[in-house]
Amino acid sequence: MDVVGVGAAGLGTLAPDARRLVDAAEVVVGGDRHLDMLGERPGVRLVPWPSPLLPGLRALLDDLSGRRVVVLASGDPHVSGIGSTLVRELGPEAVRVHPAVSSVALARARMGWAAEECEVVTLVGRDVDRLRRDLAPRARLVVLTSGEDAPARVAALLVDEGYAGSRLTVLGDLGSPDESRIDAVAASWDGRPAPRLHLVCVECSQGPASRAPSLVPGLPETAYENDGQLTKRVVRAAALAHLAPRPGDVMWDLGAGAGSVGIEFARQHPRNEVHAVERDPERAARVRRNARALGVPGLRVVEAWSADAL
Known part of the structure; x- marks a missing residue:
């Protein structure tokens, strides 16, 4: 099974080898957005992901066994993506991943942040409270999110932890012609919905009422x-x-x-x-x-x- 990462700008961003894999596939699996990029494909079976994903995934994989299958995914499929899930299910020998530029790499480029100067925190499929562990003065966080209300939930958590002055940058549709950017402060986030494809960059600013504790054992x-x-x-x-x-x-x-x-x-x-x-x-x-x-x-x-x- 080949898992092909697609940039937000669509199939035109694929390298020639990745494009050939897509064109030669008997079955293409992906979300509705990715399958819509393909248009009409006579003789090719287009399969959307089951919903919910995990309970129906094994049956889908069994049904596709023995076929030339290509999975379309966003960016780097190993960055909070389907690539890691498929490797866990099928084993690394059965899955070949062909990544595009990840949303994390694009976000760091837009923010001017070096990789070694920031942390990546994923809230995809996870509780927003997971972010509390990573708050620290002057920390730079690239937060992978899901849901249009995710920036509002992140902003509310920052205020609750005493980081109300932290800067939020919501980057939407990275790498596409519709790319967007919203800059705000956590305390004044207005609750506007984010683009469906987005992530949140946080520059932590600790206020006098901050209570985010150290990671060193022996908390008060x-x-x-x-x-x-x-x-x-x-x-x-x-x-x-x-x-x-x-x-x-x-x-x-x-x-x-x-x-x-x-x-x-x-x-x-x-x-x-x-x-x-x-x-x-x-x-x-x-x-x-x-x-x-x-x-x-x-x-x-x-x-x-x-x-x-x-």
């Missing part, structure tokens, strides 16, 4: 909502030092209480995975609230006795 006790069942700050710092989490590590936090140890483990890297086990429903709900407030809404809370959860 005031960072957590709790009922007194909270591991002390110095103990948390020592525990995380001994655990020494690395990217992609997994932790089971048995008897999570307020969730503090697991939350700080998860905050060390976006790929870290935490399962917080707490039998008390009220405390379990509190762990979820704390995880969202501290930028790790993906932390999994298991309401069960510890022995039953393992």
Whole structure:
């Protein structure tokens, strides 16, 4: 299966080799926007993605097995795109990705930001609270988003975290003739809908009321909502030092209480995975609230006795 990245300007942006792949395909899979670019293709089966995608993806892939299949995707299919999903499903040997220039690269070019001077945060298919972990004074963030209201949600989160003076730049339809740019400050974002294809660049400006904490383990006790069942700050710092989490590590936090140890483990890297086990429903709900407030809404809370959860 070949996955071909297409720029916002359409099929005319494809390199000759990528164009030949599209022209030789028996089946072309993509979103409505990409399939509409092809026009009439006698003898070629045009297949839209199932909705919702993941529950129907395996059946679609099985149905297309043995055919010359080309998947059309936006920009670089490995940047919060379908390329990564297909590799997970089929394995890297079965998928060849032919990227176009990514929206991230175009955004950095428009902003004049060097790659090593900014961070990429994806909120595609994720909770906007994920962004809280990455806020820091003078940070430059390229935020991948979905939904016309995404800039408004990002602006509201920045205000809530004390970063109301941060500059937002909404870049729409990057690389196309309809490319657009909106510059604003988080506190005065007017709620206007963004173009369907857009991302948000954030230049963080910390206000005096900012409460976004450091990533260093041992957050102050005031960072957590709790009922007194909270591991002390110095103990948390020592525990995380001994655990020494690395990217992609997994932790089971048995008897999570307020969730503090697991939350700080998860905050060390976006790929870290935490399962917080707490039998008390009220405390379990509190762990979820704390995880969202501290930028790790993906932390999994298991309401069960510890022995039953393992």
